[in-house]
Amino acid sequence: MSVIEGTPKCACCGGRNERRFVSSGNETVWMYVCDSVKCNEDQQRIARRAKRHGITYDRYSEIHLNQGGRCPVCGEHLGKFDKDVVIDHDHSCCPKKTSCGECVRGILHRRCNSAIGYLRDDPDTFERIAEYLRGFRGY
Numbered sequence: 001m002s003v004i005e006g007t008p009k010c011a012c013c014g015g016r017n018e019r020r021f022v023s024s025g026n027e028t029v030w031m032y033v034c035d036s037v038k039c040n041e042d043q044q045r046i047a048r049r050a051k052r053h054g055i056t057y058d059r060y061s062e063i064h065l066n067q068g069g070r071c072p073v074c075g076e077h078l079g080k081f082d083k084d085v086v087i088d089h090d091h092s093c094c095p096k097k098t099s100c101g102e103c104v105r106g107i108l109h110r111r112c113n114s115a116i117g118y119l120r121d122d123p124d125t126f127e128r129i130a131e132y133l134r135g136f137r138g139y
Helices: 041-052 057-066 110-118 123-135
Strands: 017-024 027-034 085-089 104-109
Touching: 017 057, 041 057, 057 104, 085 110, 104 110
Parallel strands: none
Antiparallel strands: 017 027, 085 104
8 A cells, every 4th residue: 555645734724634536547545524514525526436335435436446447448557537437337237327336336437338238248259259369360
């Protein structure tokens, strides 16, 4: 685990900073960040979306950390939390855009999550695609 960056007191509003998990560029670190909405809109956005999936901000951070800040499908860095980063869950448990929290599988790029959805979460289809791509030699 890396050293925590920052200070316990917010330089912007004077409030108390909390230790939080932050992803920036190609790096994922623990930092002191302000909990106020004024100072930390990103954290609030993550917390709102995490809540819709039945998990806390801290659980989201734990999943992100366990994945090394990378998408487990494509292996690329997830980067800043925005519309292109989604919380993936098992739709056989919770078929809508929200989840119970128990069926959250990971944090993915939207395009990787869409690929899983297009193939109906079927691992056999993924294996057939991989075999097809590995065996393709042209016509």
